[in-house]
Amino acid sequence: IRNELTSKNGHLIIGGVDSVDLAKKYGTPLYVFDIEMIRSQIRKFKAAFEENDLNYQISYASKAFAVKAIYQVMKQENAHIDVVSGGELFTALEAGFPSDKISFHGNNKSYAELEMAVKNHIGVIILDNFHEIELLSDVLQSNNASVNVMLRLTPGISAHTHKYDQTGQTDSKFGFDVESGQASQAAKAVLNNKQMNLLGIHAHIGSQIFGTEGFIMLAKKMMEIAKQLKEEFNYWPQVINLGGGFGISYNQDDDPISASEFISKIAAELKKSDENVPEIWIEPGRSIVGASGYTLYTIGSRKDVPQHLPYVSVDGGMGDNIRPALYQAKYEAVVANKMDEKDVETAHIAGKYCESGDILIDKQALPKTKPGDILAILDTGAYGYSMAMNYNRNPRPAVVFVENGQSKLVVKRETYQDLISLDCDY
Numbered sequence: 001i002r003n004e005l006t007s008k009n010g011h012l013i014i015g016g017v018d019s020v021d022l023a024k025k026y027g028t029p030l031y032v033f034d035i036e037m038i039r040s041q042i043r044k045f046k047a048a049f050e051e052n053d054l055n056y057q058i059s060y061a062s063k064a065f066a067v068k069a070i071y072q073v074m075k076q077e078n079a080h081i082d083v084v085s086g087g088e089l090f091t092a093l094e095a096g097f098p099s100d101k102i103s104f105h106g107n108n109k110s111y112a113e114l115e116m117a118v119k120n121h122i123g124v125i126i127l128d129n130f131h132e133i134e135l136l137s138d139v140l141q142s143n144n145a146s147v148n149v150m151l152r153l154t155p156g157i158s159a160h161t162h163k164y165d166q167t168g169q170t171d172s173k174f175g176f177d178v179e180s181g182q183a184s185q186a187a188k189a190v191l192n193n194k195q196m197n198l199l200g201i202h203a204h205i206g207s208q209i210f211g212t213e214g215f216i217m218l219a220k221k222m223m224e225i226a227k228q229l230k231e232e233f234n235y236w237p238q239v240i241n242l243g244g245g246f247g248i249s250y251n252q253d254d255d256p257i258s259a260s261e262f263i264s265k266i267a268a269e270l271k272k273s274d275e276n277v278p279e280i281w282i283e284p285g286r287s288i289v290g291a292s293g294y295t296l297y298t299i300g301s302r303k304d305v306p307q308h309l310p311y312v313s314v315d316g317g318m319g320d321n322i323r324p325a326l327y328q329a330k331y332e333a334v335v336a337n338k339m340d341e342k343d344v345e346t347a348h349i350a351g352k353y354c355e356s357g358d359i360l361i362d363k364q365a366l367p368k369t370k371p372g373d374i375l376a377i378l379d380t381g382a383y384g385y386s387m388a389m390n391y392n393r394n395p396r397p398a399v400v401f402v403e404n405g406q407s408k409l410v411v412k413r414e415t416y417q418d419l420i421s422l423d424c425d426y
């Protein structure tokens with residue numbers, strides 16, 4: 001949900017810090033995260049569960065933004081996290097994040113990744129397919145270990161941004177299909193394995209979801225699946241994990257639902273059942289970090305095309321935010337040093353990458369800019385830095401956390417030297 005922007009002396013203020021000073025101090029492009037907003041999002045989810053009297057766990061989907069410092073914030077907030085690769089797991093462990101609060105996802109985890117998880121006593125491995133059950137069984141045998149697991153299911157519900165349809169998700173690369181009996185087959189295999197403890201069942205229906213209908217259907221379906229497992233195996237899950245996907249507002253067209261509305265609707269559905277409601281876990285990524293992130297750029301060149309909108313270029317682009325080019329994602333921006341300026345013009349905001357598709361914002365009304373002005377694109381906290389890359393050999397930006405009027409560098413800006421650090425001569 002869009003944060004209220006604050007400004008002072010015409011400058012955008014983030015977490016009590018002047019964004020123009022941040023641009024000067026750390027350079028641009030620069031990712032800035034307002035940490036108080038992240039903490040407050042987690043607290044909103046927690047409060048929603050508590051109001052509805054559900055046992056719960058908030059597990060931050062760290063693919064949205066995965067650096068040591070954010071894992072440390074999650075540790076301070078007592079949240080769980082999920083990881084989807086050995087790299088995310090390594091980063092979390094290096095950050096000192098407690099391994100028993102980590103869930104490990106992925107549709108093709110390797111033997112090495114599973115062994116790393118087992119050796120580090122990870123909280124739960126979310127099993128995705130039959131090959132993985134065998135692989136994990138081998139890992140557990142060779143390490144003489146045991147581990148908690150959950151089954152990722154494709155319950156036949158797929159939620160897209162505004163619509164949902166009941167069958168779409170069955171044709172997915174993730175998880176055990178419920179309809180065809182794969183889920184029950186997988187449960188049998190796991191329940192028969194003495195080194196695996198089946199903690200519960202998991203499903204994730206999509207991302208950037210605005211409606212509650214998909215989640216209500218999912219909650220209902222998961223309770224039905226639990227009942228089937230009870231009938232078949234006399235097994236009742238301790239946990240039902242409903243995944244993530246809660247939408248946020250990137251522009252005026254987006255109309256997201258609050259955490260409390262999502263959770264109260266889910267709770268109402270779950271409580272219709274006469275069975276015990278298991279602990280409910282959710283895995284929000286975007287809704288935890290999305291709105292807290294800003295990307296600051298310096299405005300450079302400008303091209304005026306007769307009868308068309310001008311192109312205003314910034315010193316970053318698709319390398320630090322691939323989402324407009326990849327998903328036609330729509331962002332909004334402000335001119336961080338001209339917050340009080342009323343004289344506006346409409347322009348394309350272009351990146352500096354050698355591709356016509358590198359347009360960060362197709363159209364935006366902004367105060368008239370000149371080279372050296374600072375542009376702030378809003379709501380870039382999720383899937384921005386985590387999907388950043390070095391196309392055109394542009395170094396990736398630095399990341400700064402701000403809180404209580406203080407700023408702290410948490411990821412250094414890449415240097416040209418960093419860019420060639422893995423290159424070998426030939």
Ligand code: LLP
Binds near residue numbers: 243283284
């Ligand atoms: N849990 C699972 C199993 C997931 O696959 C995902 C996201 C999440 C949780 C978190 O979803 P969220 O709350 O962040 O929507 N790169 C895309 C988004 C990909 C999401 C993949 N899975 C984007 O930039 O929109």
